Amino acid sequence: MRLDGRAAAGGERMLTLKRFANPDVTRAFTNIAWLGLERLTQIGVAIVISGMLARYFGPDTFGKWQYANTLLLVLSPITWVCGAEILVPTIVNRPPEQLGTVLGSAFALRFSVSVLALLLTWLGIALHFFDPLVGAMLAGLAVTMLFREPFVGVINAWLQSMTYSKPQLLTSMSTALIKAGLVYLLVRATAAPARFGWLWALESAAIGAVLVAYFMRRHGGTLGWRLDRLLFRHFANAGTVFWLGLICMYLFLKLDRLMLERAISFADLGRYSAAQQLNENWITLALMLAQTIAPAFVYRVQGIAQLRRNMWRLTAMTAVLMVAGALVLDLLAGVIIRRVFGPDFEGAIEIFRWAVWLSVPAGIEAIGNLVVLKYQAKFVLLSKWLLALVVAFAVNLLAIPRLGAYGALVGLAAGYLAAASVNLYYIRFKLRP
Template sequence: MLTLRRFASPDVTRAFANIVWLGLERLTQIAVAIAISGLLARYFGPDTFGKWQYANTLLLVLSPVTWVCGAEILVPTIVHRPPEQLGTVLGSAFVLRIAVSGVALLLTWAGIAAGLTDPLVGAMLAGLAVTMLFREPFVGVINAWLQSMTYSKPQLLTSMTTAIFKAALVWVLVRAATAPAHFGWLWALESAVIGAVLLMYYIRRHGGRLGWHLDRSLFRHFATAGTVFWLGLICMYLFLKLDRLMLERTISFADLGRYSAAQQLNENWITLALMLAQTLAPAFVYRVQDAVRLRRNMLRLMGMTALLMVGGAIVLDLLAGFIISRVFGPSYEGAIGIFRWAVWLSVPAGIEAIGNLVVLKYQAKFVLLSKWLLALAVAFVVNLLMIPRLGAYGALVGLAAGYLAAAAVNFYYIGFKLRS
């Protein structure tokens, strides 16, 4: 009876439902991303697809700049403040994020106008960059409010629905032989729709009014709090995309398109490791206070993750030719070998994701920043040495070295923290 009663607890039920919705959303996004990539890869061809992937890489490097006042700061603030201050908290965070996002968008457009990128890459990025204006100021702020209630269903359901509609619209635009430069605006439209739907949901839940206000002291707090975490995330995303940024200088866009095709599939596979970490973290890491038990849990989680990643990598390695040809078509045969090697990056990536849970549990912000700075530096040096010798395969060596460096920092911190 005690077990049943505990399982029936509203908090446990809400958390379990939230995890289910998160899993469904992630799986939907992965499926949609693969379907859209296959459509665009066949329609664009390797050269133009390489430029599309490079534009997306630039976006993913620029976007973390807008992640000021992250969820690790905003969600606890919402939880610990009285309900009547919610409008002030969200309003102050919104003003900060919209200002930073607006500046980031204008600087991106200025760089494109100044000819800092290939003309077609710039035209694609011009539309993609508009997502920065909606993702963090609107979607991010309201999603933080939903997270504070352990109720992410509205955001996840909206995200899944718009992703499916986006895939349908991509198919329509491909059938209509739309110019490649115009596709980026579809991503901007998606982010605007998600932001509008969530904003309307928030207003409906609060009696038909928004009620957001700016508090200058809270604004200053949000602008400075979490800065180290913010810089750490910027370094992490720069590390994850450094391979494509450096390859763009040494190989053709067609070869970059084949490399990016393999890496996009691989990154979706690695996302499963991150999903696993997020799902297991609350019960096996965040809520465990005993050091001996936590160390035992970490060893088991890392072992289980390593077995899962190795097993998956073996299957994907064997099916690489079938998967690449089915998703991207015969023009991407050169991506098969890259994909076969890339899938093994999931092993160090998965182990690093599990080890990172202890860093997050103890809010070790300087460890996080140091870790990704080290990974970025190691990957940069290895890329400089190996890309001229091995081409795209050299970039995989750089990623592997960076992941191992990050995992080594995790191991050192775990040993230090749990021993003391």
């Protein structure tokens, strides 16, 4: 019996070692580590750059810079047609000799949509739809749409299909650090605010060029992308519901700044945006946590009872984590705002103290969304973010005229709660005993 027990224990250890020695598992963990490092680098660089620009621009011009970025983030999802949830499985399920056709068709679709989005943006700027300085800043920022999805997005989907995102992540980290250095040089040279947007365009072009060169090196020095009209039409139709859902989600996330621009000065909008940018970086950490734990605790779990237990535990853990983090950030709000943005942004301190508590419903929503993604419930995703958008818009209409920037926080909270409620309803329906 003792020998049998030792043999069994040894067998279990061998299985464990084999599991960790599995190249697919090793590759997945390595990919997650690189993803985490890249996200942390991007968050750090974003905070440093925002601090430099806030001190250089001052609240009014910084508010216009943040508004231009908000417009870009609202416009960018238009170029996300044929998302990774469609493109990556297509790459995996097609034979390797069809890779050029798959990537070429996806590139043609994304590039044509991106060119159209860029031209419409420039037309809006030319027709003076925006404040002149906002338009000048947006003119450069909008060029990123021409490179991000057609070049970076397509090649990144190919890398994801191999569970090997290191080239893209390493390139992204390197260019982010270089961009921070160039921002510093432009600040020291007292460059005009409109010129800074072109740094973001240069960054996206550099990432695209490096990834294209890497792809060509892996494929005998040629790109080999070809357009297939049937596949082009398939990509244009498939994933449309997910695409619309993502557009609604990003419009909801930036609706507060879009509506505040009509109600408060650009200086106050700059202070509000400064607080929200720090808060959004904190919320991003919750999303990173959700993405990291999703494969093991949600996507690969088949038993309904086990999945239901995992969801309640993950939700409780996330709530505790976000409450603890929000409490710390609330207490340190003054130190953080003054250190990052300087004395001209004192008005952002109280906004930041309230904004950090949005991380609690945002984190809970992110965990609940994992079940929606697991079962590819695209109409639930669309309905959820459409409801959140409508609720936030209605609350903003009532609250912003009365409460100003704090009214926008109330609108965001209401939208997050509406989205989390849809998740809860779907989880109870899908995972009922």
